[in-house]
Amino acid sequence: xxxxxxxxxxFMEFPYASTQQRxxxxxxxxxxxxxxxxxxxxxxxxxxxxxxxxxxxxxHASLHLxxxxxxxxIDFILGGWIHCKLPSGGALNITSLSAYLxxxxxxxxxxxxxxxxxxxxxxxxxxxxxxxxxxxxPDYLKxxxxxxxxxxxxxxxxxxxxxxxxxxxxxYIRAVVSPIAILVNIDVGDEEEANVEEIIRDHVGPVAxxxxxxxxxxxxxxxxxxxxxEKGCLAGRDRIMKNKTIEVDLGSSxxxxxxxxxxxxxxxxxxEYYNT
Amino acid sequence: xxxxxxxxxxFMEFPYASTQQRxxxxxxxxxxxxxxxxxxxxxxxxxxxxxxxxxxxxxHASLHLxxxxxxxxIDFILGGWIHCKLPSGGALNITSLSAYLxxxxxxxxxxxxxxxxxxxxxxxxxxxxxxxxxxxxPDYLKxxxxxxxxxxxxxxxxxxxxxxxxxxxxxYIRAVVSPIAILVNIDVGDEEEANVEEIIRDHVGPVAxxxxxxxxxxxxxxxxxxxxxEKGCLAGRDRIMKNKTIEVDLGSSxxxxxxxxxxxxxxxxxxEYYNT
Numbered sequence: 378x379x380x381x382x383x384x385x386x387x388f389m390e391f392p393y394a395s396t397q398q399r400x401x402x403x404x405x406x407x408x409x410x411x412x413x414x415x416x417x418x419x420x421x422x423x424x425x426x427x428x429x430x431x432x433x434x435x436x437h438a439s440l441h442l443x444x445x446x447x448x449x450x451i452d453f454i455l456g457g458w459i460h461c462k463l464p465s466g467g468a469l470n471i472t473s474l475s476a477y478l479x480x481x482x483x484x485x486x487x488x489x490x491x492x493x494x495x496x497x498x499x500x501x502x503x504x505x506x507x508x509x510x511x512x513x514x515p516d517y518l519k520x521x522x523x524x525x526x527x528x529x530x531x532x533x534x535x536x537x538x539x540x541x542x543x544x545x546x547x548x549y550i551r552a553v554v555s556p557i558a559i560l561v562n563i564d565v566g567d568e569e570e571a572n573v574e575e576i577i578r579d580h581v582g583p584v585a586x587x588x589x590x591x592x593x594x595x596x597x598x599x600x601x602x603x604x605x606x607e608k609g610c611l612a613g614r615d616r617i618m619k620n621k622t623i624e625v626d627l628g629s630s631x632x633x634x635x636x637x638x639x640x641x642x643x644x645x646x647x648x649e650y651y652n653t
Numbered sequence: 654x655x656x657x658x659x660x661x662x663x664f665m666e667f668p669y670a671s672t673q674q675r676x677x678x679x680x681x682x683x684x685x686x687x688x689x690x691x692x693x694x695x696x697x698x699x700x701x702x703x704x705x706x707x708x709x710x711x712x713h714a715s716l717h718l719x720x721x722x723x724x725x726x727i728d729f730i731l732g733g734w735i736h737c738k739l740p741s742g743g744a745l746n747i748t749s750l751s752a753y754l755x756x757x758x759x760x761x762x763x764x765x766x767x768x769x770x771x772x773x774x775x776x777x778x779x780x781x782x783x784x785x786x787x788x789x790x791p792d793y794l795k796x797x798x799x800x801x802x803x804x805x806x807x808x809x810x811x812x813x814x815x816x817x818x819x820x821x822x823x824x825y826i827r828a829v830v831s832p833i834a835i836l837v838n839i840d841v842g843d844e845e846e847a848n849v850e851e852i853i854r855d856h857v858g859p860v861a862x863x864x865x866x867x868x869x870x871x872x873x874x875x876x877x878x879x880x881x882x883e884k885g886c887l888a889g890r891d892r893i894m895k896n897k898t899i900e901v902d903l904g905s906s907x908x909x910x911x912x913x914x915x916x917x918x919x920x921x922x923x924x925e926y927y928n929t
Contacts, residue, residue, distance in 0.1 A: 510786035511828040512894050522824050535820075542818045544811075548798050551832035552787040556824040618788050 381419055384427045388441040393460035393470050397577035398491055402472045404582075405489070405589055406456055409476065412593045416449035426646045431635040436461040438635070440643070442650060445479065451597060452477040452615075453650055461634050469494045476592070477619065480611040483508045483603055484596035485521055485555065489585060491577075497565050499573050500543050501534075501581055502550075504558035505592055506618075508611055511556070518556075527591065528557045530584045537580060539565050547625050553618060559584070619651040657695055660703045664717040669736035669746050673853040674767055678748045680858075681765070681865055682732055685752065688869045692725035702922045707911045712737040714911070716919070718926060721755065727873060728753040728891075729926055737910050745770045752868070753895065756887040759784045759879055760872035761797055761831065765861060767853075773841050775849050776819050777810075777857055778826075780834035781868055782894075784887055787832070794832075803833045803867065806860045815841050815852060823901050829894060835860070895927040 391399040438459040445451025459471040476487040485505035492500040543562040631640035667675040714735040721727030735747040752763040761781035768776040819838040907916035
């Protein structure tokens with residue numbers, strides 16, 4: 378049986394990701410572990426949820442989940458990768474990092490997803506997900522999104538000719554993200570000069586690292602003094618958000634990619650963490 | 654002194670809008686008046702708020718506001734146009750129609766704005782603005798935005814090569830709109846074949862009319878049985894939303910366009926309607 382360390386090492390290999398996508402994910406995860414490590418438990422997912430594949434061996438995936446210690450503001454950090462051979466001959470490769478905070482703070486969660494279904498294009502979803510209705514709480518909008526000028530990162534990426542806005546087919550995903558969310562499709566087409574790897578290294582990487590750094594310092598590690606009744610509201614909204622995110626993001630694709638049995642096992646375990 | 658009828662007639666002239674923009678606005682306003690007329694009071698804005706201009710006569714505007722009768726679900730309907738000569742020689746022309754509902758229903762408000770700063774391009778903002786936090790109320794998202802398949806209208810416009818997503822510089826505007834909101838910049842560039850007028854007539858118009866029709870039938874005229882405590886929540890959220898919308902949309906531009914005195918007078922009167 379694999380030890381925790383070897384399972385983590387296998388996860389951190391990102392064996393199917395492109396070089397730049399792998400480098401970026403390893404760097405982001407290392408930043409999280411360096412800054413938050415002392416506040417996190419080791420991964421307690423069962424080994425067959427840390428690594429799994431479909432019966433026909435065309436789809437592999439790995440998840441790494443570390444819950445926050447009781448004294449910390451971190452609910453959990455979840456990293457993951459999914460690889461799936463496509464009937465067309467190519468492959469779908471997804472890498473992701475999401476980080477949820479407890480209701481002892483109302484600071485935004487962190488969300489990163491890189492979806493690559495061919496070497497010429499990449500979908501990037503990168504956001505600090507709000508914990509409150511931004512209309513009812515304009516001060517929250519001001520504190521985390523306006524005063525911080527985080528929109529400059531989105532603007533920076535949109536200046537590249539290869540970058541187009543990405544509209545998620547899920548209206549829920551469009552609704553859950555913040556107004557500074559980066560949802561883009563990077564498509565280099567048949568141009569020889571530009572390539573996705575360079576764009577990840579020179580543009581996506583720096584933006585993702587800056588947003589993560591902001592999240593680590595200003596969201597995860599700053600105390601906010603949330604009152605008891607507000608904690609209840611945050612916890613309730615977070616519970617709905619997390620369950621809906623699993624349903625929309627993984628619940629719809631996992632049975633198709635990994636078959637019903639594997640999907641049920643993995644989603645069943647994740648839902649326990651999402652609902653504690 | 655102008656009578657109500659002649660002030661309304663002057664408003665409905667849309668004297669600075671392009672032919673197609675004027676035709677569309679008149680058609681939309683006529684639809685509203687035909688369907689909701691018996692539920693609406695006449696415009697009670699003071700004449701100098703129904704029509705006003707800046708001291709140097711380079712900016713003209715007209716507003717037409719009709720409140721709902723006490724028995725109706727309509728809070729008020731506000732139509733408007735703004736014309737402002739630009740130092741560059743051109744002109745800025747904005748036409749808008751917004752429709753707010755009372756807290757006796759939780760159905761979305763209606764929002765349309767057409768912003769033309771040169772003959773080659775047009776910004777369109779068209780939405781059914783949600784009344785509730787779509788994360789906390791997933792059934793609301795489903796009822797008004799998913800099951801209705803309203804996103805098809807946005808998709809239809811995005812198929813046109815001249816249509817690009819528009820990102821409002823205001824994060825509040827990005828946050829207040831729904832996930833099916835149409836925020837686009839229509840830019841025909843130097844092409845001879847396409848022109849903005851044809852796109853308004855053939856594409857913007859049909860989409861705006863369909864969304865307004867949906868709003869009239871399924872939002873304004875359908876009863877929803879909202880409980881007393883929910884009414885309080887809706888009224889509170891609406892109050893914040895309306896005041897913030899005035900602040901962001903008009904409060905920032907009116908002093909610049911019309912001078913402080915005119916802006917104060919007009920915004921002062923509007924705020925009374927927005928806060929009853």
